[in-house]
Amino acid sequence: MHLSSELSNFDQGIPLKISDTSGQDVQIAPKSRRNRHIVGGGVLLLLLALVWLAVPVVTRWANATVTVPLDRLRIATVTRGDLVRDVSVQGRVVAAVSPTLYAPAAGSITLEVDAGATVEEGQVLALVDSPELDNLLQQAQSSLQQQTVELERQRIESRQLALEKRKAADLADVALIAARREKKRADEANALSVISAIDFEKAQDDMRNAELAYHHAVADADLFDERLAFEVRASELAVERQQLLVADLQRQVDALAIRSPVNGIVGDLLVAQKAAVARDTPVMAVVDLTRFEVDAQIPESYADDLALGMAAEIMVGGARYPGQLVAVSPEIVSNQVSSRIRFDGEMPANLRQNQRLTTRVLLEERPDVLMLQRGQFLESGAGRVAYVLEGGKLLHRRPITVGARSLAAVQIESGLEEGESVVISSLDQFQGAETVLITN
Numbered sequence: 533m534h535l536s537s538e539l540s541n542f543d544q545g546i547p548l549k550i551s552d553t554s555g556q557d558v559q560i561a562p563k564s565r566r567n568r569h570i571v572g573g574g575v576l577l578l579l580l581a582l583v584w585l586a587v588p589v590v591t592r593w594a595n596a597t598v599t600v601p602l603d604r605l606r607i608a609t610v611t612r613g614d615l616v617r618d619v620s621v622q623g624r625v626v627a628a629v630s631p632t633l634y635a636p637a638a639g640s641i642t643l644e645v646d647a648g649a650t651v652e653e654g655q656v657l658a659l660v661d662s663p664e665l666d667n668l669l670q671q672a673q674s675s676l677q678q679q680t681v682e683l684e685r686q687r688i689e690s691r692q693l694a695l696e697k698r699k700a701a702d703l704a705d706v707a708l709i710a711a712r713r714e715k716k717r718a719d720e721a722n723a724l725s726v727i728s729a730i731d732f733e734k735a736q737d738d739m740r741n742a743e744l745a746y747h748h749a750v751a752d753a754d755l756f757d758e759r760l761a762f763e764v765r766a767s768e769l770a771v772e773r774q775q776l777l778v779a780d781l782q783r784q785v786d787a788l789a790i791r792s793p794v795n796g797i798v799g800d801l802l803v804a805q806k807a808a809v810a811r812d813t814p815v816m817a818v819v820d821l822t823r824f825e826v827d828a829q830i831p832e833s834y835a836d837d838l839a840l841g842m843a844a845e846i847m848v849g850g851a852r853y854p855g856q857l858v859a860v861s862p863e864i865v866s867n868q869v870s871s872r873i874r875f876d877g878e879m880p881a882n883l884r885q886n887q888r889l890t891t892r893v894l895l896e897e898r899p900d901v902l903m904l905q906r907g908q909f910l911e912s913g914a915g916r917v918a919y920v921l922e923g924g925k926l927l928h929r930r931p932i933t934v935g936a937r938s939l940a941a942v943q944i945e946s947g948l949e950e951g952e953s954v955v956i957s958s959l960d961q962f963q964g965a966e967t968v969l970i971t972n
Contacts, residue, residue, distance in 0.1 A: 598965040600927075602972055606957040607921060608905035610948045615903050617837075617896040617938045623828035623846075623873065625887040629794050629820040635809040636787040637662040643816075647801050651792045651818065658790040658815055665788070669781040676774040683767045690760035697753035704742070704749035711735075711742035796820040824875065824883050826855070828891050829868040837895045844873045847890040848880045857893060898936055902944040907956030910934070910942060919968060921953040927968040 635641060639662035645651060718735035721727035799817035803809055826846055830838065844855035859872035873891055909918060915934045919927040932947030948954060962968050 598962055598967075599969045599971055600961055602970050604957070604961065605955050605970070606907060607953050608907070608956045610902055610904050610944060610950050610952045610954060612900065612902055612950050615898045615901050615936060615938055615941055615943050616894060617898075617936050618892050618894050619830060619834050620890060620892045620939055621828045621830055623826035623889050623891040625824050625883055625885060625889060626827045627796075627819045627821065627885060628823040628825045628874065629796075630799070630817060631793050632817045633657065633790050633793075633815045635660055635803075635811060635813040635815055636790070637665050637784060638811050639663070639665075639788070639809065640806055641803055641809050641815065643801065643803075643805050645798050647798055647816075649798045651796065651798060653792055653795050655792045656789050657792055657798065657818075660788040660790070660809070662785075662788055665781070665784055669778070669785050672774065672778045672781050676771070676778050679767070679771045679774050683764070683771050686767050687764055690764055694753070694757050694760055697749075697756045701746070701749035701753045704746035708739075708742040708746040711739035715739040790815060792818050794818060794820040795822070819885065821885075824879060825858070826873040826889055826891050828871050828873055828893075830871055830893065832864050832867045832869060834893075834895065835864060835869045838869065838871065838893075843876075843894045845892040845894070846873065846875065847892070848883070851880070853878065853880060855891070896936060898943060901935070902948065902950060903941040904944050904948065904954055905956055906937065906940055906942050908958040909954075909956050910937070912959040915942075917959065918948060919955040919959065919962060920948070921955070921970075925970050927955060927962070927970065929962070929964075929966045929968075 637660055639660045642659045642661070643657070644659065645655075645657050651657060714735050715738070718727060718732045722732045796819050799819050801816050802814045803816075809815070838857065838860050840857060840860060842857040844857055846853045846855045854876040855873045856876045857871060858874045861870035871893075873893070904918075916931060918930055918932045920930050922928055930947055933945040935943035935945045937943070
């Protein structure tokens with residue numbers, strides 16, 4: 533409306549009047565110098581804070597010679613605890629008792645059981661027919677009987693001969709008594725001077741002869757007894773030797789009946805029915821399925837640490853069963869050491885021969901030590917170097933000393949402290965740098 537009236541006045545020749553913005557302006561009071569100083573000081577403080585925050589970043593960038601993305605690193609924390617050195621290997625279930633039976637002598641064999649049959653200890657499994665061994669036994673028994681009869685005959689003869697020797701000694705004793713009596717009579721006659729000197733001396737000689745004859749007869753009888761006893765003892769030893777021979781042959785004949793040494797089942801039959809076999813020919817195997825062991829091949833690097841009696845764990849169907857190292861091979865074959873691990877206590881059911889199981893042998897336990905999770909840094913750094921995370925973005929190279937190693941962790945002897953974060957992935961990407969910057 534106002535603009536229309538102005539245009540109308542202009543058309544009528546009346547000059548236009550244009551208003552300015554002076555009515556809209558508001559006068560502002562000038563700022564004081566004190567406020568400007570406060571604002572300037574705040575800006576200065578802000579700039580100093582930014583510089584203070586930027587200096588470490590710039591320093592890290594300046595010191596770092598290698599930059600690595602965070603997603604290419606594996607970082608673990610140094611902890612303190614009990615380190616258990618162990619080795620995990622694959623094992624094969626074998627029967628702890630699996631004897632192979634052999635033919636005890638040459639002959640033809642008769643099998644009494646089939647493969648897979650359940651047998652008991654002492655049960656006859658096979659018979660070997662050996663006519664030669666039977667004949668040897670009969671000959672030995674006959675010879676034993678003959679020597680026994682001969683021994684009895686010798687004992688009778690010895691007693692007879694000993695009796696004759698004792699008889700001769702007794703007769704010599706009687707003759708000695710008579711000679712002493714004559715000597716006494718001669719002594720009395722000589723005292724009365726009624727005997728000649730020749731008769732007196734003869735009486736003395738007769739007594740001396742009688743004494744000698746008696747002593748020799750007694751000594752001869754004693755020596756003869758000793759000789760007879762020696763001869764009888766020699767015959768007795770011959771009889772005893774023959775008895776041992778008969779007993780051994782009887783044992784061999786009894787062994788022709790091959791018996792099961794354990795309760796179990798019959799494995800594969802190694803000979804055919806009625807086959808002719810030589811001595812020590814394998815006949816069959818008997819497997820005791822109530823006692824199993826794990827046959828494990830342990831890497832050569834652990835050979836020096838293995839010892840009988842070490843504790844072990846056997847994994848069966850997700851469950852752990854205690855075990856014990858009971859045998860270690862004295863030789864290394866194909867860079868592995870053969871060992872046997874026995875179940876210590878309860879044994880799982882339904883185990884099968886040659887079943888594959890995972891076995892863990894506990895080599896050593898070190899309590900309250902610094903530990904770090906095992907990783908590729910051990911190989912790439914030769915176990916002497918580690919990169920420690922500091923400030924969240926920077927890795928510093930630090931010499932370390934490692935001790936015992938397990939499958940999951942390694943002992944830290946020096947160079948690291950509990951709670952520090954350490955790179956456990958490969959160190960090759962750091963190229964031996966002293967400082968490494970981590971980027972997101």
